[in-house]
Amino acid sequence: MVQATVSGGFFKGLLEFAASLGADRAALLERTGVTETDFADQDARIPLQRYKALYRAGQEMTGEPALALKFPEATRFEQISIVGLICQAADTMGGALKQLNRFSRLVVEVDGVSDGPRFQLTPRNGELWLEDRCAEDFPELIEAALARFTCEMTRHYPDFTFALAVHLTRPRPAHAAEYERVLRAPVTFGAAWNALRIEPSWLNLAIQRPNRYAFGMFNGHADALLASLEQSKTTRGRVEALLIPLLHTGELAMDAVATALGLSRQTLYRRLKAEGVGFDQVLDDLRRRMAETYLEKLSVNETAYLVGFSETSAFSRAFKRWTGASPRGRKA
Numbered sequence: 001m002v003q004a005t006v007s008g009g010f011f012k013g014l015l016e017f018a019a020s021l022g023a024d025r026a027a028l029l030e031r032t033g034v035t036e037t038d039f040a041d042q043d044a045r046i047p048l049q050r051y052k053a054l055y056r057a058g059q060e061m062t063g064e065p066a067l068a069l070k071f072p073e074a075t076r077f078e079q080i081s082i083v084g085l086i087c088q089a090a091d092t093m094g095g096a097l098k099q100l101n102r103f104s105r106l107v108v109e110v111d112g113v114s115d116g117p118r119f120q121l122t123p124r125n126g127e128l129w130l131e132d133r134c135a136e137d138f139p140e141l142i143e144a145a146l147a148r149f150t151c152e153m154t155r156h157y158p159d160f161t162f163a164l165a166v167h168l169t170r171p172r173p174a175h176a177a178e179y180e181r182v183l184r185a186p187v188t189f190g191a192a193w194n195a196l197r198i199e200p201s202w203l204n205l206a207i208q209r210p211n212r213y214a215f216g217m218f219n220g221h222a223d224a225l226l227a228s229l230e231q232s233k234t235t236r237g238r239v240e241a242l243l244i245p246l247l248h249t250g251e252l253a254m255d256a257v258a259t260a261l262g263l264s265r266q267t268l269y270r271r272l273k274a275e276g277v278g279f280d281q282v283l284d285d286l287r288r289r290m291a292e293t294y295l296e297k298l299s300v301n302e303t304a305y306l307v308g309f310s311e312t313s314a315f316s317r318a319f320k321r322w323t324g325a326s327p328r329g330r331k332a
Contacts, residue, residue: 003047003048003049004047004048004108004109004110005045005046005047005048005108005109006045006046006047006048006107006108006109007042007044007045007046007081007106007107007108007301008038008039008040008042008044008045008046009039009042009080009081010051010080010081010107010108011034011039011046011050011051011054012039012042012080013071013075013079013080013081014051014054014055014058014071015028015029015039015054015058017058017067017070017071017074017075018054018057018058018067020074021058021062021064021067022061022062023057023058023061023062024061027057027061028054028057028058031053031054031056031057032050032051032053032054032057033050033053034046034050034054041299042301048109048110051108052138052140052141055067055068055138055140065173065174065175066175066178066179066182067140068139068140068141068143068144068147069143069144069147069178069179069182069183070178070182071144071147072144072148072151072152073147073151073182076152076155077148077152081106081107082103082106082299082302082305082306083099083100083103083104083106083107083305086099086100086103086248086305087099087100088207089248090207091206091207092204092205092206092207093202093203093204093205094202094203094204095207096207097119097121097130097203099248099249100119101117101118101119102250102310103305103310104118104119106301106305108141110134110135110136110141116133117133118132118133118134119131119132119133119145120133121203122195127164127197128197128198128199128200129167129195129196129197129198130149130195130196130197130198131193131194131195132145132146132194132195134194139168139169139170142168142194143168143179146166146183146194146196147182147183149162149163149196150163150182150183150184150185150196151182153202154184156208157205160199160202160205161199162184162196162198162199162202163183163184163185163196163197163198163199164185164196164197164198164199165185165186165187165188165197166179166180166183166185166186166187166188166195166196166197167187167188167191167192167193167194167196167197168187168188168189168191168194169190169191169192169193169194170189171189171190172189172190173189176189183196185197234275235261235268235271235272235274235275236272236275236277238261239257239261239268239272239279239282240282240286242257242260242261243257243282243283243286244286244290247286247287247306247307247308248305248306248307248308249308250308250309250310252283252308254268254269257279284322287307287318288318288319288322288323290306290307291303291307291315291319291327292323294306294307295327300312300315300316300327303315303327304316304327315327316328
């Protein structure tokens with residue numbers, strides 16, 4: 001059985017938060033069996049069991065039983081995980097949720113969600129619930145995830161009422177008051193599921209983004225490439241200009257691109273063929289060029305997801321096919 005893992009960046013975020021509350025950093029690492037070099041690369045994967053051990057040690061050393069609730073309250077998702085940036089690049093909260101489900105394993109792998117998304121929207125009796133389907137027997141993972149939703153909403157949209165009620169399967173703890181404070185809604189303990197009852201209009205709430213390309217345009221090379229593509233009069237250039245801000249979504253169907261260009265699929269196919277290329281070739285070459293650009297400043301994991309790969313291993317195979325070298329070798 002493949003061992004579940006958590007990202008090195010996320011492990012480091014929890015470690016530093018626990019240390020900020022007074023825990024001894026070296027002692028935390030000793031208790032978890034993790035060394036500084038294990039997560040020096042944010043692409044590194046740390047065994048999930050050691051991440052759980054960090055929670056336990058952090059709670060003990062800080063005397064803070066609500067560590068899992070306060071971690072998302074004190075940290076910004078986009079600063080500790082590329083997934084936060086990916087979510088911010090969506091147009092709406094519903095779109096961000098879709099991307100979160102697609103990339104959640106990049107943050108932390110959990111049991112019980114192989115048959116669908118981890119965060120499932122479920123209508124019940126005229127209400128809309130957002131369920132965390134994590135089956136791990138470790139409530140901190142679920143509490144931190146649900147708190148991440150409410151804390152990020154409070155941080156970015158303080159006037160929007162997001163959570164209306166909270167159901168948790170765990171028994172009522174001694175620090176129950178902290179749950180309602182952080183989750184900002186009445187909490188029912190000993191419930192049948194772990195879920196937030198949410199305001200339905202949240203799904204259509206527009207995400208405030210200072211940059212159209214949000215996380216994608218991290219350097220001047222990419223900006224220049226996009227500008228040149230948008231000005232291009234070739235069909236290939238117009239296709240690439242449309243694809244660049246969409247690469248991270250993985251939703252790159254030829255039909256959708258043709259529609260955006262005001263063409264039929266057949267017409268787009270003929271025009272690309274007249275220029276000596278096919279749609280798949282254009283997409284593959286664009287991914288290669290953007291990957292090479294991103295790798296100048298970003299990690300392999302970040303680059304993989306920015307160009308539309310949901311698995312870093314698949315990106316590594318593609319990069320070796322493109323260049324004959326490993327992307328990690330390119331970073332060295």
